[in-house]
Amino acid sequence: MGKYERVYQDLSSKIDDGTYPVGSLLPSEKQLTENYSVSRETARKALALLTDRGYIQKIMGKGSVVISHSQYALPVSSLVSYKEFAHAVGASTRSELIDFSETLLPLASFKSLAKDLQSEETIAVTRLRFFDNEPAIIDRDYILKSVVPSIPQEAAETSLFEYFENTLGLSIAYSSKQIKVEPAQESDRKLMHLAKGEYVAVTTSVTSLEDTTAFLFTESRHRADKFIYQDFARRR
Amino acid sequence: MGKYERVYQDLSSKIDDGTYPVGSLLPSEKQLTENYSVSRETARKALALLTDRGYIQKIMGKGSVVISHSQYALPVSSLVSYKEFAHAVGASTRSELIDFSETLLPLASFKSLAKDLQSEETIAVTRLRFFDNEPAIIDRDYILKSVVPSIPQEAAETSLFEYFENTLGLSIAYSSKQIKVEPAQESDRKLMHLAKGEYVAVTTSVTSLEDTTAFLFTESRHRADKFIYQDFARRR
DNA sequence: GTAGAAAACCTGTCCGTACACCCTTATGAT
DNA sequence: ATCATAAGGGTGTACGGACAGGTTTTCTAC
Numbered sequence: 001m002g003k004y005e006r007v008y009q010d011l012s013s014k015i016d017d018g019t020y021p022v023g024s025l026l027p028s029e030k031q032l033t034e035n036y037s038v039s040r041e042t043a044r045k046a047l048a049l050l051t052d053r054g055y056i057q058k059i060m061g062k063g064s065v066v067i068s069h070s071q072y073a074l075p076v077s078s079l080v081s082y083k084e085f086a087h088a089v090g091a092s093t094r095s096e097l098i099d100f101s102e103t104l105l106p107l108a109s110f111k112s113l114a115k116d117l118q119s120e121e122t123i124a125v126t127r128l129r130f131f132d133n134e135p136a137i138i139d140r141d142y143i144l145k146s147v148v149p150s151i152p153q154e155a156a157e158t159s160l161f162e163y164f165e166n167t168l169g170l171s172i173a174y175s176s177k178q179i180k181v182e183p184a185q186e187s188d189r190k191l192m193h194l195a196k197g198e199y200v201a202v203t204t205s206v207t208s209l210e211d212t213t214a215f216l217f218t219e220s221r222h223r224a225d226k227f228i229y230q231d232f233a234r235r236r
Numbered sequence: 237m238g239k240y241e242r243v244y245q246d247l248s249s250k251i252d253d254g255t256y257p258v259g260s261l262l263p264s265e266k267q268l269t270e271n272y273s274v275s276r277e278t279a280r281k282a283l284a285l286l287t288d289r290g291y292i293q294k295i296m297g298k299g300s301v302v303i304s305h306s307q308y309a310l311p312v313s314s315l316v317s318y319k320e321f322a323h324a325v326g327a328s329t330r331s332e333l334i335d336f337s338e339t340l341l342p343l344a345s346f347k348s349l350a351k352d353l354q355s356e357e358t359i360a361v362t363r364l365r366f367f368d369n370e371p372a373i374i375d376r377d378y379i380l381k382s383v384v385p386s387i388p389q390e391a392a393e394t395s396l397f398e399y400f401e402n403t404l405g406l407s408i409a410y411s412s413k414q415i416k417v418e419p420a421q422e423s424d425r426k427l428m429h430l431a432k433g434e435y436v437a438v439t440t441s442v443t444s445l446e447d448t449t450a451f452l453f454t455e456s457r458h459r460a461d462k463f464i465y466q467d468f469a470r471r472r
Numbered sequence: 473g474t475a476g477a478a479a480a481c482c483t484g485t486c487c488g489t490a491c492a493c494c495c496t497t498a499t500g501a502t
Numbered sequence: 503a504t505c506a507t508a509a510g511g512g513t514g515t516a517c518g519g520a521c522a523g524g525t526t527t528t529c530t531a532c
Binding site: 023052054057059065067068069114115172173174175176177178179180181182197199201208210211212224225227228229230231232233234235 | 290296301304305412413415433435446447448465
């Protein structure tokens with residue numbers, strides 16, 4: 001881990017724990033170079049990370065102001081796995097493996113996100129996610145067999161991300177996603193206990209590795225009444 | 237405009253127009269310093285912009301690969317105004333001024349996005365947005381009178397963002413937003429021709445200036461069947 | 473006392489250099 | 503022919519300095 005990442009870690013945790021409350025100023029760049037014994041560029045890199053993750057707003061001639069920064073978004077944003085999200089919010093969560101099989105990638109669901117998709121063999125994992133013991137999300141992941149030849153049952157039951165990154169050493173880089181609202185299907189109603197005429201929020205995402213290989217295709221169907229998506233954007 | 241922004245502009249437009257197609261490599265950092273007569277740091281700043289806007293993926297030891305990058309997201313993402321969005325997609329769009337009045341900020345709608353909100357006087361602007369001559373979105377903006385004392389009717393009918401930035405010289409910096417799904421209200425059904433029992437996607441956002449003043453509060457109610465939100469995220 | 477100018481401090485941009493690490497290709501020994 | 507190694511070119515990180523331009527504080531002149 002680079003120096004600037006350590007500075008970032010330290011500053012972000014001090015913002016989280018209230019050492020630097022919302023509205024206060026962080027130490028100036030010059031002070032940071034002294035406190036952490038780094039060059040100004042390194043300090044600025046750490047501040048840049050804080051900036052685009054919504055921790056601070058830099059004001060020319062004044063300094064870096066801590067701004068309020070939401071931490072409880074659904075795992076749609078900022079590309080975190082369900083397990084990481086559950087751990088972060090500390091809610092009572094569990095998930096149940098519904099299906100675990102092999103199939104061809106359903107092109108239609110993802111072609112609006114990724115052009116030039118080929119029909120490829122995938123492993124499909126369907127899981128039902130519970131929040132506070134209520135079924136809230138149906139996740140269906142398609143993983144390219146050409147990238148991940150097989151998945152242990154245990155990884156499918158706990159965390160796919162962890163398996164990809166830690167066990168296989170894959171470097172997950174970015175993801176593009178889409179959110180729509182659809183009427184609940186029969187299977188949605190059954191698994192999530194929905195009445196007829198209810199709706200679900202559907203997020204579809206394509207996740208790629210650092211070498212730009214799109215390898216993970218996910219469709220996530222959320223109970224509309226439990227669905228909240230949060231986002232932070234800058235105008236630049 | 238800084239040098240690195242000009243390099244960014246040039247590279248991004250060349251990606252958009254196909255000079256650098258998806259999958260190809262951009263010139264190396266060294267070549268960029270020569271082509272544009274800039275230092276490596278300046279070239280790297282331009283590449284960093286391309287990276288976090290989803291134009292490219294940098295691969296260590298290889299170069300910068302152009303990745304496919306969606307441009308037709310709804311104006312929820314990346315903080316663009318409706319007018320900018322309409323212009324970008326080139327769809328047939330118009331909007332209709334429904335209400336233009338003064339009121340207190342409805343705290344309840346926004347308190348999950350911004351803590352410590354005070355009840356303040358605002359100008360409220362409600363507009364109905366049409367896509368392809370179909371009513372699709374109801375936008376209701378609350379603008380703090382302490383920041384924007386008055387709004388000409390013409391600005392409310394065309395573009396508030398343009399008025400804030402170009403006429404008033406306000407620097408819009410960032411925004412945090414939230415998406416939920418709700419049953420359509422009576423007013424939704426009336427304005428957007430919805431049947432009973434239908435749903436709307438509601439995006440709520442708080443927009444702040446560079447000095448961190450939250451000044452614009454927007455509630456956007458979308459016909460569920462026309463709502464698509466697109467996003468691009470990176471894994472740290 | 474007050475207004476205005478200067479100083480001090482802050483961030484933004486740009487430049488140059490150095491070295492580590494990664495990937496591809498060419499080289500050369502076997 | 504094959505395979506290990508070296509070389510070259512690529513990005514990642516870190517350091518240094520310089521100047522521009524914004525904000526706040528201090529000080530000076532009136």
